[in-house]
Amino acid sequence: MTVGVLALQGDFREHISLLTSMGVATLEVRTAEDLKLADALVIPGGESTTIGKLADRYGLIGPIRERCQQGMPTLGTCAGMIFLAESTVSGHQPQLGVLNAVVERNAFGRQVDSFEADLTVIGLAEPMRAVFIRAPWMEKIGSDVEILATVVDLKGCEHPVLVRQGRILASSFHPELTGDTRLHQMLVESIDAS
Ligand code: GLN
Secondary structure (H helix, E strand, O other): OEEEEEOOOOOHHHHHHHHHHOOOEEEEEOOHHHHHOOOEEEEOOOOHHHHHHHHHHOOOHHHHHHHHHOOOOEEEEOHHHHHHEEEEOOOOOOOOOOEEEEEEOOOOOOOOOEEEEEEOOOOOOOOEEEEEEOOOEEEEEOOOOEEEEEEEOOOOOEEEEEEEEOOEEEEOOOHHHOOOOHHHHHHHHHHHOO
């Protein structure tokens, strides 16, 4: 079993370290050939426009989309979540469109550009410490998307920040930065189940 980590831009090394600490074999994915060797895929945080443009240039958008549609377990964090989604609230950028969601980029605004919070996550016994860095939230989601955690913004509105649609998991935050392996564990378990 090998977990591919999209290694075009962003904090892919942190995901690889975390997976390695769990004893999981990893592979840096930069081409469609690499992707064929992966049983699951992590799409890291970073800059979603850059990840999208590079994925387009390297001919990866079609192949990743196809694998996701075939049920490949996939975890997208922050920019990775944006790349998985259908569209963004404003502007156009290359996206996979496999997650039935409209995403607001940099949604938490300037005062709280980066912050940490303890999230209650459906299915996890203990709260999860979550690091948000210029993070997106989900503005709209489809009925097939399950909300696993939310955050309340400064105006008191609740927004999904961790969701699951089939075997796709997407988080606004960075589980790879806290050493908490539970989301990566969920990803690995869905390989076993596939
Ligand atoms: N703000 C970035 C974007 O829109 C995401 C930030 C992150 O991945 N930490 O792509």
